[in-house]
Amino acid sequence: MARRPLREKVSTPVYAAGLLMLACVGFASMNAIIRYLGATLAVDPLMIVFCRNFFAFLVMAPWLVKNGPDAMKTGRFPLISLRALLGFASMAAWFSALAVVPLSNAVALSFTAPLFAAVAAVVLLGEVIRTRRIVALAIGFGGMLAILRPGSEPVGWGELIVIFSAATMALSVVVMKKLTSTESPTALVVWQNMLLTPVSFAPAFFVWSWPTAEGWFWLASLGAIATLSHLAFTRAFSMADTTYLVPFDFVRLPIVAVIGWFAFSEPTDAWTWVGAGVIATSTIYVTHREARMKAAGAAREAARSPHVTGRAAPPGRNGP
DSSP states (O other): OOOOOHHHHSOHHHHHHHHHHHHHHHHHHHHHHHHIIIIISOOOHHHHHHHHHHHHHHHHHHHHHHHOGGGGOOSOHHHHHHHHHHHHHHHHHHHHHHTTSOHHHHHHHHTTHHHHHHHHHHHHHOOOOOHHHHHHHHHHHHHHHHHHOBTTBOOOHHHHHHHHHHHHHHHHHHHHHHHTTTSOHHHHHHHHHHHHHHHHHHHHHTTOOOOOHHHHHHHHHHHHHHHHHHHHHHHHHHHSOHHHHHHHHTTHHHHHHHHHHHHHOOOOOHHHHHHHHHHHHHHHHHHHHHHHHHHHHHHHHHHHOTTOOSOOOOOOOOOO
16 A cells, blocks of 8 residues: 655644745754854855855756746846845845854744834835834834843844845745745745855955855755745645744754754854744744735625635735
8 A cells, every 4th residue: 555645644833834834944043153154164145145046046047948938938027136136135144143152042033034024014115004013013123132141241243234135035925925926936045146156256256265065065055955945935835824833943053053053153142032932922822913904805705706715815925
């Protein structure tokens, strides 16, 4: 008797959570590789950005060959290009910061990206924001201050670059939200890597120095892990509700804290855990409120529609 594949043995929410956990392990591993390349092997961050996108594109090339150019047709190239530029800015800042900022601090601060995205959605997409959501966002940014502790010790440029990276990533996510209404998530991943490869090569050319054989191994691994992790992340959020999955995303912090401790002898201080906990609580609350408001809006639209059957589709989300 043939064995059933794992997908048929477990429920959809459990399978989605498993995919997200795999993505979290992948993202944590990526951060460690970037830190090792920059801090130990002295590979310039701009070179790491280029190689990450070049090898990621090679990983996605078989999909492009199989599906042909028709799969890449789009009428929204300007928005796709804007997302690529935002992605480059975020990636260059993040890779530069990882060479000097402890891994756990950087990842904890990166959790502010959904908070920046919520603010950007209000400013750029005209989403309604109410008092409870404003308070939750303020508390979340208070968690960021708990990690930085301005006044008690100098805030390094690395931490500021991490915040810049989170903010530009948030803008990229907002653009992604608009794109996924008409474009395939897989095609968007291919577009991102295809555009970022030449965009990131231009600045990398001016700091180019040939990596060692070990350096090439880790650069190629970084591109492969990045692509597979983003595909797992996107697939997870296409299968289950955001409110269910978001808490699992914060597993990245303990994973990266363990890696930082064993690989780089970096302890994680109490304020980082406190700040990350505050940011996580705020993000989960904001996500939950957004889902409830979308569900309420869908219910109102269904009630006004003469063709309604009595049930509205549950709210969903596509991953970045």
